[in-house]
Amino acid sequence: MSSVDTFGSRGTLSVSGKDYEIFRLSAVEGLERLPYSLKVLAENLLRTEDGANITADHVRALASWDPQAEPDTEIQFTPARVIMQDFTGVPCVVDLATMREAVAALGGDPDRINPLAPAEMVIDHSVQIDVAGRADAFARNVELEYQRNHERYQFLRWGQTAFDDFKVVPPGTGIVHQVNIEYLARTIMTRGGQAYPDTCVGTDSHTTMVNGLGVLGWGVGGIEAEAAMLGQPVSMLIPRVVGFKLSGSIPSGVTATDVVLTITQMLRKHGVVGKFVEFYGAGVAQVPLANRATIGNMSPEFGSTAAIFPIDSVTVDYLRLTGRSEEQLALVEAYAKEQGLWLDADAAEPQFSEYLELDLSTVVPSIAGPKRPQDRIELSAAKDSFASSILDYVDATEAAPFRNGSLTGLDEASSESFPASDPVALGHDDGTGEPVAPVHGDTAHRPHKVTPVTLANGTTTELDHGHVVIASITSCTNTSNPSVMLAAALLAKKAVEKGLEAKPWVKTSMAPGSQVVTGYYEKAGLWPYLEKLGFHLVGYGCATCIGNSGPLADEVSAAVNEHDLSVVSVLSGNRNFEGRINPDVKMNYLASPPLVIAYALAGTMDFDFDTQPLGLDEDGIPVFLRDIWPTPEEVQTTIDGSIDREMFEADYADVFKGDERWRALEVPTGATFAWDEQSTYVRKPPYFDGMEATPAPVADITGARVLAKLGDSVTTDHISPAGSIKPDSPAGTYLAEHGVERRDFNSYGSRRGNHEVMIRGTFANIRLKNQLLDGVEGGFTYNFVKDAQDTIYDAAQDYAAAGTPLVVLGGKEYGSGSSRDWAAKGTALLGVKAVITESFERIHRSNLIGMGVLPLQFPVGQNAGSLGLDGTEVFDIAGITALNDGETPSTVAVTATKADGSVVAFDAVVRIDTPGEADYYRNGGILQYVLRSLVA
Known part of the structure; x- marks a missing residue:
């Protein structure tokens, strides 16, 4: 709650006989001309202004926003809530449980580790299609799901009881983003007597589906989500906003999927990475809410942070259809109109940084691949x-x-x-x-x-x-x-x-x-x-x-x-x-x-x-x-x-209760979790082992070897463990050594709570092409300790034993994709200290910093090939120690020494983009930063 009100924006809104405290955007001249999405950010700053992390200058920066300027002003965005799915959410709960123990070890109160913002998890990623094409497919798949995930589900039941403001939607209910728009999303939040726009971050990149409801939200890594749950704002630069004008109507024979594939192609071609996309124009009213959600959902595919539709009568009609109360509907409409967040066809068009337009009548049936x-x-x-x-x-x-x-x-x-x-x-x-x-x-x-x-x-x-x-x-x-x-x-x-x-x-x-x-x-x-x-x-x-x-x-x-x-x-x-x-x-x-x-x-x-x-x-x-x-x-x-309202009311009447299997699970008790050393699903991670109250100084990187040399468009799906676990893989070997039968291996996603499995599956995608090897696909590399081909995991263990730090070389668009937290966690746990690429995807770059890995880019116009790097070199990276003096260097000196003694030297661009990210890196990661802040 705001402790400062520089602009006198605090006021009261009365709706249906009830008063709510709000922070009026009209109190600040200049905010009225902003796009919808930036108005939401402006309200967020007004409401959370504290004079320290969030100041009047941040609000003024939005009020004087130059649509054509390149983003350079950092703000602190405080999401109203956090939403998770179980693959990425389980590690969040594992980390929170571990943090409780770490706080106690540093002399703090473990009960301080609780979500400070509402956190909701929907278990939707664990079902596998073992049985298909027959009448009992659903029943058999659910049965197998519970058999495979018994330990995980018990752990989540414990989390639901141990942590305040943490709720779990049990298996078999629906997909997280759909449950979000049909039930969890508020559109306008109420808490502590205040009313304010619903905003969220989620541990799945397709959190942006909720943008279709006018809710500003996007996907973040699990580590960022954990920080948000613990009250840490999301550090970001005021973005450029792309106005996407819609006109016309969808022709016969064309589906919402065809529209979204067309928009995806247009926006990917235009270039919207790190930007907000906002839809406007006469055609918006012709787009049903479900189609808006479909378009918002695909935001990660075209690379934007969010792809949002403002609130209008279509929004309210959908909220009514899906069972929201009349009191909530009245609040949504009254608040949106009061704050200038209602899409009014007669209002002046907001200013945008860039403009695109699609006549919906021109869309044709399409596929993608x-x-x-x-x-x-x-x-x-x-x-x-x-x-x-x-x-x-x-x-x-x-x-x-x-x-x-x-x-x-x-x-x-x-x-x-x-x-x-x-x-x-x-x-x-x-x-x-x-x-x-x-x-x-x-x-x-x-x-x-x-x-x-x-x-x-x-x-x-x-x-x-x-x-x-x-x-x-x-x-x-x-x-x-x-x-x-x-x-x-x-x-x-x-x-x-x-x-x-x-x-x-x-x-x-x-x-x-x-x-x-x-x-x-x-x-x-x-x-x-x-x-x-x-x-x-x-x-x-x-x-x-x-x-x-x-x-x-x-x-x-x-x-x-x-x-x-x-x-x-x-x-x-x-x-x-x-x-x-x-x-x-x-x-x-x-x-x-x-x-x-x-x-x-x-x-x-x-x-x-x-x-x-x-x-x-x-x-x-x-x-x-x-x-x-x-x-x-x-x-x-x-x-x-x-389709009618009663369907939604019936299906969501007792949504957190679950079926008989869920209710029959034995729930562990206690403020801290009793780790089972025999578990192959949930294990205490090593992130806080030996952590001191004060971080050690940042050090330069010397004598590093290349773990992987990769090309363009390497996604987090190439990096992060995903899919089935092969018997002859390092992860399969680990499970077999721990007495797990092949039929019970399950998937990497279901074992995300066990870092031992996940580290062994990092960079193990069957289609990964490591250029240190010729004609080989999969999780392999050249091990310079053994002087032979090896799995990436086994090579990393040899380098760790020898005290050798590691680097990864990449090309363009490194880290696009939706597999967030473990792409960064696995990279860090393998011993990688720096990743040097031509360009990064926004979230993965941020997540690398969140795990203490340094993201660097080759000089503009250069890449590993043009510099003559083949991955056999030994790398030294100097100059990052300037962070110890409170400065973030724009470049660092990289020296790559080849086997014959020749040297390739270049200045790599440091992609630590905000002061907040610098704090995370200095602390060895975002979780360490949060933990030290709580103890202090």
Whole structure:
């Protein structure tokens, strides 16, 4: 609560007979012209002004904001609440439990370690799709989830009782971001007699989904979230704000997913990293709340900090639909209008730093892939695009003929596209008898490797490059948006009525964003049609989008691996990075839920929906996608008849109670946690071991070796442990040594509370390309201690034993992606002291500092290659010691000495961007800083 009120902004707002203390923006001249998002920041500063960390000058900086200026003014943003999912949230609770012990060791009161801001966790990342395509899939997956995660769930139950203002939404409820917009988000907060804008930070980058409700929030690393829970403001620079004008309306046949993929491509091309994006214009009123949330959700994919829609009548209508009280609705509208936060079509447009515009009527059906969400492909060009992309994944000499004009196992109706009499179309030869070399974009001559497969049910079929082996309606982005979810269900209904079936090699699954989806599917009578195509309910959680796709059928997996087939997943998610979805799948495409079903029917990416039928109806007439695509009127009529407020009220009536399994868990007691030394899920981390009350002086880095030399676009998914744990990996070896059977390995995500597992999986992504080695993918490096190839973990242990610090070299956009805390924690625990790249993604750079790792950039226009660095050098980094004198150097001197004694020297740019980050680095990390502050 503010102890200073320089501008006299404190006042009272009366709503429905109740008075609230507010801090009026109108008290400060200049704030009225700001974009919505910056007005929210301004109110935050007025309300938390203390004359020390947050001063009148910070408010004045916002009031005099120059839209064209580059960000250079640091402010302290205090989020109203923190939201977590269980993968990233478990380490937060582990760290809080450890901090209680560390505070006591330094002579402090352990009870001081409590969330000072409301903290809520939704358990949604632990469900895996072990069972799919059958009626008992949901029940079996939940049963397996509890078996695997018993220790973790017990620990979280303890946290819910031990910590004040910490709540847990149990498994099987929904996806964190959907639960956030449907229930947890307040839009306008009330606490301690005050009313103020709801703001949040979350331990998942897609926290930005709540931007669709007018709530300013974004994803941070777990370490930043912990600090926010403990009352530490988020240090940030006043950002540039990109105004994105929307006009027109979405045409028939186009989905919200198509819109968001178009916006993603536009904003990624424009460049919005570290900026706010704010939507305005006449078209905003035409965008339903669910679509706004879908757009906000994808903010990390185009790189912005937030992508927000202001509050308007659409916001209030959604809050009413989802069961918020009339008192809350009245407060939201009255507060927003009082503070100039209400989107008024007649008001003057705010000033923005940059401008973009999209006429929604120009959007066309699209997908994105095969490995980045910004790589949008118009659906009409998808087949040709695939023919180009496949050449990056397979041996280009694998040109095999079609059989009878089509691949066996595909519908015979598709044979018309490639007549058997045309050798050129068959990709066999050009009429001369010589094989035709495939070229990019040449659909006819793209490589094939037709492989016979007999499925468990006796079905004999064939697999080939490009076959879709996973079709999953999954993730927070789309799976509670009624327009696309009901479009998918209506498409399924029409497909079943036409006699179509999903191809037998496709693993189909449905993981809705909340239980409300089940409600409206049942009310509309559409579940039977989805199930007929194999899209049975598998769980309420993130599932495929985060790599919890579960295994492929054994015989499909065997064929893929034995014959090195480049097969495909199609999912309605937001992330399709290499190695993320399934270890057997090389190519991944994002698509709307109805298109996911369409690709399950087609069975392959080598398909043109305009010219190739999906099959034949009972009269032998070809059925095309256009014949079963629902009209917007059909979708809207179904929405109007199947969704109501009572559904939301019923599903969220007792949301924290959980099912019988959750309530039956034995809950440990006590202010501090009783660590089990035998646990392979939850272990006390070493961050505070030997920590003194006063930090040691910052030291330069000498004699460092390169642990990994990496290229461009290395994501946190490449760095952070994710997906299944392979038996022959360092993590698998560790678990086996601790008596864990292979079937019980579970995933890296579920074991995030055990640093021993996580450090062994850092930099272990199967698609990681470490340039210290030639032609090797995965978690390997060159170990200069052994003078041989080694796993990254084992090499790091040898370097630690020898007292050798480590550095990582990278390229452009290092650290984009959503796997936050362990990408930085793992890097630090491996002994990496500095990461030198061409450019960083915002959150990962910040998280490295939060773990005491120095982020450096090559001089502008330079990189490892241009400087002649190959990773065999020994590195010395001098000049960072200026931090001991309270100064942050702009550059430090880097000297890289090669084996022959020659030297490469350059000045690296120090990416410690704010005084707050400098404090964290001086203390060895953000948690150490917070702990020392609490004790002091």
